[in-house]
Amino acid sequence: MPPSQGSAHPFRLLGVYAALLAVIYALVFFTGDHSPKPKLGIDLQGGTRVTLTARTPDGNEPSRESLQKAQEIIENRVNGLGVSGSEVVIDGTNLVITVPGEESQQARALATTAKLYIRPVLGATQPQAGGAAPQQPVPGAPSADPNAPGQAPATGDPNAPATGDPATPAPEATTPAPQSRVFPAQAPPTPTPPPADLTPAQQQAKEIADAKALRQSTDQNMQQVAVMSMDCTKPDPLAGNDDPALPLVTCSQDGTEVFLLGPSRIDGQEIADATSGFNAQQARHEVNLEFRSTGTDAWAALTGEYVNKRVAFVLDSKVVSAPQVQQGPQLGGSTSISGSFTADSASELANTLKYGSLPLSFTTSEAETVSATLGLAALKAGLLAGAVGLLAVLLYCLFVYRMLGFLAGFSLIAAGFAVYGIIVLLGRWIGFTLDLAGIAGLIIGIGLTADSFVVFFERIKDEMREGRSFRSAVPRGWARAQRTNLSGKTVSLIASVVLYLLAAGQVKGFAFTLGVTTVLDVIVLYLVTAPLLMLASRSPFWAKPSVNGLGSVQQIARERGAGQVRPKEMSR
Numbered sequence: 001m002p003p004s005q006g007s008a009h010p011f012r013l014l015g016v017y018a019a020l021l022a023v024i025y026a027l028v029f030f031t032g033d034h035s036p037k038p039k040l041g042i043d044l045q046g047g048t049r050v051t052l053t054a055r056t057p058d059g060n061e062p063s064r065e066s067l068q069k070a071q072e073i074i075e076n077r078v079n080g081l082g083v084s085g086s087e088v089v090i091d092g093t094n095l096v097i098t099v100p101g102e103e104s105q106q107a108r109a110l111a112t113t114a115k116l117y118i119r120p121v122l123g124a125t126q127p128q129a130g131g132a133a134p135q136q137p138v139p140g141a142p143s144a145d146p147n148a149p150g151q152a153p154a155t156g157d158p159n160a161p162a163t164g165d166p167a168t169p170a171p172e173a174t175t176p177a178p179q180s181r182v183f184p185a186q187a188p189p190t191p192t193p194p195p196a197d198l199t200p201a202q203q204q205a206k207e208i209a210d211a212k213a214l215r216q217s218t219d220q221n222m223q224q225v226a227v228m229s230m231d232c233t234k235p236d237p238l239a240g241n242d243d244p245a246l247p248l249v250t251c252s253q254d255g256t257e258v259f260l261l262g263p264s265r266i267d268g269q270e271i272a273d274a275t276s277g278f279n280a281q282q283a284r285h286e287v288n289l290e291f292r293s294t295g296t297d298a299w300a301a302l303t304g305e306y307v308n309k310r311v312a313f314v315l316d317s318k319v320v321s322a323p324q325v326q327q328g329p330q331l332g333g334s335t336s337i338s339g340s341f342t343a344d345s346a347s348e349l350a351n352t353l354k355y356g357s358l359p360l361s362f363t364t365s366e367a368e369t370v371s372a373t374l375g376l377a378a379l380k381a382g383l384l385a386g387a388v389g390l391l392a393v394l395l396y397c398l399f400v401y402r403m404l405g406f407l408a409g410f411s412l413i414a415a416g417f418a419v420y421g422i423i424v425l426l427g428r429w430i431g432f433t434l435d436l437a438g439i440a441g442l443i444i445g446i447g448l449t450a451d452s453f454v455v456f457f458e459r460i461k462d463e464m465r466e467g468r469s470f471r472s473a474v475p476r477g478w479a480r481a482q483r484t485n486l487s488g489k490t491v492s493l494i495a496s497v498v499l500y501l502l503a504a505g506q507v508k509g510f511a512f513t514l515g516v517t518t519v520l521d522v523i524v525l526y527l528v529t530a531p532l533l534m535l536a537s538r539s540p541f542w543a544k545p546s547v548n549g550l551g552s553v554q555q556i557a558r559e560r561g562a563g564q565v566r567p568k569e570m571s572r
Contacts, residue, residue: 216242217246
């Protein structure tokens with residue numbers, strides 16, 4: 001039944017809506033961080049969005065479980081950076097990382113596979129430009145000087161860490177060592193061009209397989225060829241896909257050395273914790289590792305076996321550092337990695353190692369950076385578009401419906417207050433961020449709300465054409481209009497839900513805000529618009545044709561009652 005028929009009172013309905021607004025803004029100002037500002041997306045406050053494409057060794061699509069595991073690990077890494085408003089979503093077979101704010105450049109490092117292995121160094125030499133065979137290789141023999149960079153402290157402390165700068169080559173090694181092997185000059189293999197009919201996934205799988213066959217061979221001749229042909233200036237197709245049970249030929253992260261490494265002795269999964277810090281004695285930044293119990297035993301065995309030799313910390317198939325074990329076995333469950341680290345890079349590596357390695361390796365297929373200046377301009381443009389849309393709706397309502405347009409404007413303002421408060425709360429509770437697509441959904445919501453007014457007003461005009469007064473036409477018009485409006489809003493809400501479930505990225509924000517405004521439109525229609533028109537129908541002032549703009553409709557009703565209406569007028 002319509003409100004004016006006694007089942008509800010207009011003032012009570014308006015009071016219910018006022019109470020809802022009071023509850024919403026009480027939560028806004030007295031819960032959370034008390035900030036009345038919504039959480040803005042990357043395109044409004046600036047930041048970075050990185051799209052990652054998974055690379056599998058066989059070229060097949062990654063499983064849903066592996067993508068979800070990678071999503072969870074990257075989310076932990078993002079949270080470890082302390083950056084708010086970030087998100088990691090699965091988009092098909094890709095991961096999309098969105099990190100808003102000034103620190104968003106760190107998003108580019110979050111996709112590190114972080115497969116860490118500790119391998120013994122069997123040989124080391126300097127790379128040659130273009131992978132040419134080195135004529136005079138520089139052996140990676142340990143320095144006899146206990147104060148040389150990269151030495152573990154020669155003290156009696158069994159917990160002393162093996163630090164990570166590569167050892168300074170000695171002019172002459174005192175004793176032969178396996179890692180001092182001289183690789184004879186041989187011609188590197190000529191790469192075979194891939195078949196033209198391979199898909200991108202098959203091409204990636206072939207590159208990984210070829211790299212494994214060359215750089216992880218157990219044949220010594222093939223290992224020598226791999227060392228000679230290694231080009232440290234090119235992207236590594238094997239990154240994060242090396243087999244820890246096989247030897248590995250790879251480069252240092254800074255590209256200054258080529259290593260021949262033995263099979264992995266310790267897996268990064270044995271790391272219990274990783275922190276970064278500054279070593280005041282060595283005046284350098286380090287990453288400190290704490291091993292689990294099984295890792296502690298393996299570390300003691302490795303350092304006991306490789307005294308005065310080098311061991312390599314290999315992250316995603318690149319050597320982060322290759323320190324020399326000065327004494328062993330080291331019985332403690334801790335060590336440290338040092339290299340060309342800054343405070344930020346050491347912190348990022350520690351954060352990456354702390355939360356474990358990804359089950360997949362990824363390549364960055366797309367990276368988008370939005371500056372804060374551009375984001376502010378986009379926000380202003382979106383707000384301006386919303387204001388223009390609201391003003392256009394109000395002018396239309398005033399032009400067509402006269403003073404009734406003011407009631408429509410008041411309803412829009414009431415809906416706007418509710419939408420703003422809800423968006424602020426959703427940003428705190430579920431991490432919803434308002435972006436340009438979301439603002440577009442809000443602007444379309446203004447049009448849908450105005451459509452509800454038009455349907456209601458036209459139903460009132462239909463009743464008045466039948467000869468009813470403005471007072472009696474309002475409740476009858478409401479009874480007819482609410483069925484039409486509910487049908488339209490239901491269709492709009494279903495479309496929003498389907499779009500939200502099937503879409504990804506920013507389109508989800510559009511669908512979400514459109515759905516929120518659709519639901520609020522129904523609430524405002526019942527608790528604000530209808531009660532206001534019920535009150536207006538009882539007022540002699542609003543009943544005047546010059547005020548409500550319904551004079552022409554009343555004239556048609558009078559002519560119809562007198563039998564003077566023409567067919568053309570009856571069809572209106």
